[in-house]
Amino acid sequence: MSSHNRITTLPFSGRHVEARVVTDVHDLPLTGRVIVVNLDTAPAYLDRLPRTPIPAFSSTIAVDSTLAHAGAVALLRVLGEQPIARITDEPGWQHFTDIAGPDAFPRTTPLYRSAQADVGTVRFDPHVTLGSTHPDSRPRDFTVRLMLWYAPPDTGCGIHNRHAFIETHAQIIGNGRMQKFADREPTSLYEDVLMSPGYATPVPFCGIGPDTTFTYPWHQYHADTDCVWLAVEYHLAD
Numbered sequence: 001m002s003s004h005n006r007i008t009t010l011p012f013s014g015r016h017v018e019a020r021v022v023t024d025v026h027d028l029p030l031t032g033r034v035i036v037v038n039l040d041t042a043p044a045y046l047d048r049l050p051r052t053p054i055p056a057f058s059s060t061i062a063v064d065s066t067l068a069h070a071g072a073v074a075l076l077r078v079l080g081e082q083p084i085a086r087i088t089d090e091p092g093w094q095h096f097t098d099i100a101g102p103d104a105f106p107r108t109t110p111l112y113r114s115a116q117a118d119v120g121t122v123r124f125d126p127h128v129t130l131g132s133t134h135p136d137s138r139p140r141d142f143t144v145r146l147m148l149w150y151a152p153p154d155t156g157c158g159i160h161n162r163h164a165f166i167e168t169h170a171q172i173i174g175n176g177r178m179q180k181f182a183d184r185e186p187t188s189l190y191e192d193v194l195m196s197p198g199y200a201t202p203v204p205f206c207g208i209g210p211d212t213t214f215t216y217p218w219h220q221y222h223a224d225t226d227c228v229w230l231a232v233e234y235h236l237a238d
């Protein structure tokens, strides 16, 4: 029996966004417009020539296409349900204050998160991946955790600079930005990365220290319209 194309429907798959993970992909047909997020460190490929990669941590929109090869991908389909904001009424969604606590995140910022899903392990050398070198650099196992976020138009989702994991983001619905700041003040913005549906930030924002701690600049997600985006977190597993 073939172990190819193992499909898992994610807990935040619902009426607005259909979300699945597929591992060990070989010749998987994709109907309609499907956002393909490469969760693996090896490139993924559509079944077309010339064969060009969907690089590690990046994404594209496949349209009535076939995914020829991939180690692990998230596949997201926008189902057209309106209004977008009602996604937070689906099971598992919470205001981020109810997750982080009122001291850590203000109730006045309308940021919502879906249920999370650990979808498997990816092995890579974090120093190499993050463009660093270290004598003790070696491949490590990372647990891949996925979740959706929602924010309404003109929302700055909170400038922060700490994560114990490597994160990337893929835009699913609407238009937003990933922003970097010199300090915690919005006026200290020094980089603005525009996000449209199907676009992912393929280069994680963090650096890495010798003890495998991740160093982030002050950063935030900013929603220009109603926005739904996918967060991909890589947690050290060993």
Ligand SMILES: [Fe+2]
Pocket (backbone or CB within 6 Å): 160, 163, 167, 219
């Ligand atoms: Fe972050």
